[in-house]
Each structure stands twice: as structure tokens, then as C-alpha cells.
Amino acid sequence: MRLASWNVNSLKVRLPHLLDWLELQRPDVVCLQETKLEDSNFPFDALQSAGYHVACAGQKTYNGVAILSREPLTDVVRGIPGWQDEQQRVLTACIGAVRVVCVYVPNGQSVESDKYRYKLEWLAALKTYLQDELRRHAQLAVLGDYNIAPTGSDVYDPQVWKDVVLVSAPEREAFSALLGLGLVDSFSLFEHAEPVFTWWDYRMGAFRRNMGLRIDHILLSQALAGDCSDWRVDLEPRRRERPSDHAPVLVDCNPDMQSAAPAAG
């Protein structure tokens, strides 16, 4: 099963890129972030014609998440249950025995900002939610734009990216806390000779100079991580005209599509 995550930065603008890319990569499941579309404007027809079932949780102008899947989506849940949030940032669904959570973690703006406090509170709520989901689903995948570069190796210049939003200690601790639940950053299952990034600023020729950050992640429960055979970022869409500032991230894994029950213990 091929799982992917892509912050498209407006699905309206990026739909042609997405449709081309779906045909090339043929992922089984795709989590989209920053769709910036109300559900009434979601391009259902184009994606259904491309062979995908769709679940979406959008809003006008900002945020918005969606899950595309070749197999039907069931048990769809919008947001973090029990945690009120105006912003559409979380969507969860089952594909067979695999539970998929699509997340768009708040940016935080700056460590002095109220938005930064919201980000940390949001991450704490996400942790509680994922802990709960892990109890219910042995095969859990949490894909999305985390807006956190976990280590100094995940930024092009650790001197520049120091104690600022996206790399601050509290944010990195919040990310580690998700791993502490028993989730694995699928990136870390493989060796990487060169730095790997998933986002590059539109300005300053950042992509051309590979001045990027690794902030889009695919976390897998132990049951899925054990059979994960590949992790990669696809740079091709970022090279196109009018690209998203994020590149899609993909993993290949081999879930057990029969058993939905969590492992004992």
C-alpha cells in the first residue's frame, strides 16, 4: 500500500498538478493539506474520475484537509473529537484495517505569538487523540504537514534555524511526544546520505539552492512500520510552473488488510 501526504497550498490552483501526479505515482491513499476550499467547492468529480474516493473537511481561504483513497473510506471523523476548533486541520478515516489521520499542524507564526501557544495546545490535544486511536487501531498512519523540523539535520542551516518557530524546543518535544506514543517517523527507517527536505520558501530561489526544511512527516504505528519498504519525497511537482511550496512525501508499506483489532498489550 502506497501512502502519501502533500500540502498543496490551494487545491483549486494545484488540481492539474495533483491529477498528473496521481496518475504517475498511483498512490493508494493521499492526505492533502491546505486545500483552502469549502466542501461545497471540492473537486469531487475530477478526483472520482481519477479513481479516488474522497473525504474532506475544508473551509474558505485557510487550512482544509482531505483524504483520497482507491478503496472506500469508512468511519470518517472530522477534527479532534472533544476539542473544539474553528480551523479545519484534522481528518480521520479507515481504509480497510488501516486507520489514517490527515493532519495540518498550525504554523505558529513566531514563538512570541498567540498562534504559537495555540500550536502547542493543539499538539497536546492531537497527542491525546492519537493515544486513543492507537488503542483502537493497531495499524495507524498519521500523515501531514507538522510544521516542525524534528532535528538540526532537517533544516538547511541549523545556525539560522535556531530557537525559532518550526524548530523551537517545545515544538520538537511535542513531536517527540507523538513518537513516545509508539509511532515511528517512517523517514528514520531508512538511511539518507544527503539532507532531505519537503518544503522550500518561494523566495530567494530557495528550491534551486536546496534551502529547505523537512516538516512533512508520515508517522506509522509499529505494526505498519515493521513492513515499510520505502520512504521518499517526490521533487518533481516542486520543479513545475506555479508549484506548491511543499513536495509530496510517500511511503510503501504492506498492511494486513484483514485484522482491524489492536495487538495485545
Added chain:
DNA sequence: ATGGCTATGTAGCATAGA
């Protein structure tokens, strides 16, 4: 290198992203 692009809502620029 200091918000230098890009997208949205909306009709000039403001807000947000990371």
C-alpha cells in the same frame, strides 16, 4: 537579507504561510 513569493478575498491592499 530586512517578508524578497504565492494564494485568498476582494477591488487597494490586508492576512497568512513557514
